[in-house]
Amino acid sequence: MILGCMVATAAPKYEIRAVWLTTIKGLDWPRVKADCEHGRKAQQAELCDMLDRLQKDGINTVYLQTRTRGTVLYPSDIEPWDVALTGKYDRHPGYDPLAFAIQECHRRGMECHAWIVTLPACKIPDARALGRRSLVHTHPGLLYRHNGSYYLDPALTGTDDYLAGICREIAGRYDIDGIHFDYIRYPEKSPRNREQWRRDNITRIVRRLYSEIKQVKPWVRVSCSPVGKYRDVSRYSARGWNAYNAVYQDAVLWLKEGIMDMISPMMYFKGNHFFPFAADWKERSHGKVVAPGLGIYFLDPAEKDWDLAEVTRELQFIRQMDMGGAAYFRARFLLDNVKGLETWVRDHYYTSQALLPPLKNDREYACEAHRTPRYVLYASERYPVDTSDPENIVRVFWDKVEYDRLAPRLFGLYLAVTRLDDFGNESEPEDIR
Numbered sequence: 001m002i003l004g005c006m007v008a009t010a011a012p013k014y015e016i017r018a019v020w021l022t023t024i025k026g027l028d029w030p031r032v033k034a035d036c037e038h039g040r041k042a043q044q045a046e047l048c049d050m051l052d053r054l055q056k057d058g059i060n061t062v063y064l065q066t067r068t069r070g071t072v073l074y075p076s077d078i079e080p081w082d083v084a085l086t087g088k089y090d091r092h093p094g095y096d097p098l099a100f101a102i103q104e105c106h107r108r109g110m111e112c113h114a115w116i117v118t119l120p121a122c123k124i125p126d127a128r129a130l131g132r133r134s135l136v137h138t139h140p141g142l143l144y145r146h147n148g149s150y151y152l153d154p155a156l157t158g159t160d161d162y163l164a165g166i167c168r169e170i171a172g173r174y175d176i177d178g179i180h181f182d183y184i185r186y187p188e189k190s191p192r193n194r195e196q197w198r199r200d201n202i203t204r205i206v207r208r209l210y211s212e213i214k215q216v217k218p219w220v221r222v223s224c225s226p227v228g229k230y231r232d233v234s235r236y237s238a239r240g241w242n243a244y245n246a247v248y249q250d251a252v253l254w255l256k257e258g259i260m261d262m263i264s265p266m267m268y269f270k271g272n273h274f275f276p277f278a279a280d281w282k283e284r285s286h287g288k289v290v291a292p293g294l295g296i297y298f299l300d301p302a303e304k305d306w307d308l309a310e311v312t313r314e315l316q317f318i319r320q321m322d323m324g325g326a327a328y329f330r331a332r333f334l335l336d337n338v339k340g341l342e343t344w345v346r347d348h349y350y351t352s353q354a355l356l357p358p359l360k361n362d363r364e365y366a367c368e369a370h371r372t373p374r375y376v377l378y379a380s381e382r383y384p385v386d387t388s389d390p391e392n393i394v395r396v397f398w399d400k401v402e403y404d405r406l407a408p409r410l411f412g413l414y415l416a417v418t419r420l421d422d423f424g425n426e427s428e429p430e431d432i433r
Contacts, residue, residue, distance in 0.1 A: 007320045013390040015354040016291040016325025017266065018061035019054060019334060020115065022227075024068040026084045034093035035086050043085070044095070048104055048244045052336050052338045055108040057342055058350025063180045063264075063327065064101050067166065068119045069149075070135045074098035074174070078165055080133040081092065083254050090131045102175055106372075109396040111356060113178030118163060118205075120183055121150040133404040136160075146187050152267045154186065154201040163205065164212040171216040173373050178221035179213055180264075181206075185227070185247035198248035203259075209260040218365040219422040221356075223329075225293055226251040227279045228267035230284065236276045252284045261359060262288060265325040268295025275317060282321050289324035289357055296328050299339045308339040315349055324357055330398075353393035358424035372398055374420040377406060378429065385416035387429045396420070407432070 022028040029047055034040040066073050071082035071089065074097065080090035084096060098114065105112035121143055127136040127150065135143060136150060142158050143150045152159045159386050170176055183208060186198055210222050227243040230252055243249040244263075254260035257379050265281055267274055281290045292295065296311055298304040328334050355376065377394040378385045384393055394410065397403050407415065415432035 011352045011354065011390060012319070013355060013388065013393070014324075014357040015319075016264075016289060016327070016356060017059050017290060017326035017350060017354060018063055018113075018260070019059055019331040020048070020063045020293070020327060020329045021065060021331045022063040023073060023082065023084050024117075028330050030084060033085070034085045034095070035088075035091075037094065040094045043093070043097075044100060047101060050331065050335060051104050051108055051110070053342075054331065055110060057334065057346050058353070058355060059110060060110045060153055060354055061113060061178075061327075062101070062105055062331075063115040064098070065117070066098055066170065067118075068117045069117055069123070069126075070130060072166075074170070076166075076169060077378060078162075078169060079135070079238065080131055083129075088280075089129050094262060098170075098174055098176075102177075106175070109353075109398075109402075113180045113223065114174075114176050114180060115180045116166070118172075118184040119152045119159075119182045120187075121152055121311075123149050127423065140185075146190070146415050149187075151187060154198070154205060157204075160205050160208040164208055167209050167213050167218055168192040171213050171220055176217075176220060178223060179209075181209070181222075181224040184224055185243070185249045188247065190247075195245070195248065199244070199250045202248055203250055203253060206254050207257070207259045209429070214363065214365050215367070217371070218361060218363075218367055219359060219371050219424075221359055222259075223262040223264060224254075224260060225264045225266050228269060228274075228293070229263045230265075230280060233276045233280050236272055238277070252286075255284070255286045255288045256364070260288070260385035262291060262324075264291045264293045266329070267292040267314075268298065268329065270298075270306065270314070272312055278314075278317065278323070279321065283321050285323075287360075288404065291325035291327050292318055292323065293327045293329050296333045296338070296341060297330060299341060300333060306339075308341060311341060312344060312349075315345075350406065352390040353395070354390060355393070355396065355420075355426075356424055358426075361423050371422040374398055375403065376418045376420065376426065377403060378386060378416045378418070379410045379413040380416075381413060384431065385412045385414050385429065387416060387418060387426075 001189045030043045032042040034043045072079045083089045085093040102112045121135045144153050224250045229238040229242040298306045378392040380392045416429040418429050419427040
């Protein structure tokens with residue numbers, strides 16, 4: 001069934017088009033272990049192949065799972081290497097996967113955001129395998145047990161300090177475009193007492209981490225993935241599962257206070273469990289981008305076997321509501337073209353390139369550094385090139401080499417280029433030919 005005719009609004013110039021690229025257990029990547037030189041090259045090639053496809057699909061943002069549960073995908077002074085890279089905990093894969101992913105995303109005109117699983121530390125049976133650099137050994141006083149896992153305790157300010165160290169390490173060492181927090185909440189089925197105290201604890205952590213990141217690089221886009229329903233709405237109940245009451249996330253307060261630049265609520269629902277709650281997020285967004293996370297894995301016959309129309313209707317609604325974009329969980333289900341979703345997105349929904357919405361610089365931070373320069377290349381048969389039309393966007397590029405490679409392919413067209421400042425604001429166009 002061709003559903004492209006159902007799209008009521010044209011693709012906008014500014015839109016978040018994100019995927020969660022899951023690394024825990026190699027669910028999306030890596031499938032190949034970097035346990036030798038051949039494995040390392042194959043692992044890198046595997047990621048490049050995925051990014052090539054995502055670029056063609058119109059994706060402009062990759063949430064790369066950089067910290068799983070107390071382990072990381074880069075050479076850290078704080079935590080051990082993740083097992084997914086080599087098959088063993090705390091074993092160096094022979095390269096820096098985070099630096100490599102950032103480089104390859106930028107080469108394709110995409111942003112790379114470090115996805116941080118925030119408060120879970122590890123499953124209790126895995127603690128021994130993680131080794132002496134694990135939280136269980138380095139900071140046991142910050143942990144508590146719940147349902148077979150260790151968690152960092154949100155009530156302790158030492159948790160703020162510990163997570164701030166990880167954020168400073170990533171933001172300070174890497175040309176990262178964003179940091180995306182997952183599971184920045186109390187675990188499910190926590191004892192229901194002292195509710196506001198618990199919400200205040202989580203907000204305190206969010207406030208601290210936002211400040212730490214912005215002091216290092218104020219242009220790093222800070223986002224998170226709260227539980228998909230904020231609270232009950234007037235006509236529909238969240239059935240006991242919402243961000244505010246069940247896991248003590250006051251994400252609307254974070255948007256209002258300006259300690260979160262953007263959110264991607266985990267809206268892995270359909271029908272009346274999706275649309276009223278998506279509209280509620282939009283109404284409570286305080287001018288920030290809400291890019292709902294879509295549970296595209298439910299299209300899989302092995303999951304809930306949703307019809308493709310469930311997801312396409314949600315995408316149309318998001319755009320009609322001017323929510324600012326969407327995120328897909330997970331990358332593999334898009335790339336596997338489950339129920340034809342990849343084909344539909346590429347051919348009918350993302351019909352032109354899109355830039356990320358400019359980041360509001362609400363506060364002044366003492367930072368003399370600047371982001372790596374970024375440029376937007378436009379091409380058109382008409383002169384002057386209309387840079388307000390997303391159909392004319394060819395690519396965002398970080399490297400002049402990439403421009404030199406692209407320009408000859410556009411022979412016979414008029415070209416223009418703009419520069420994006422640190423926060424994504426676009427300069428006036430300059431004619432190239």
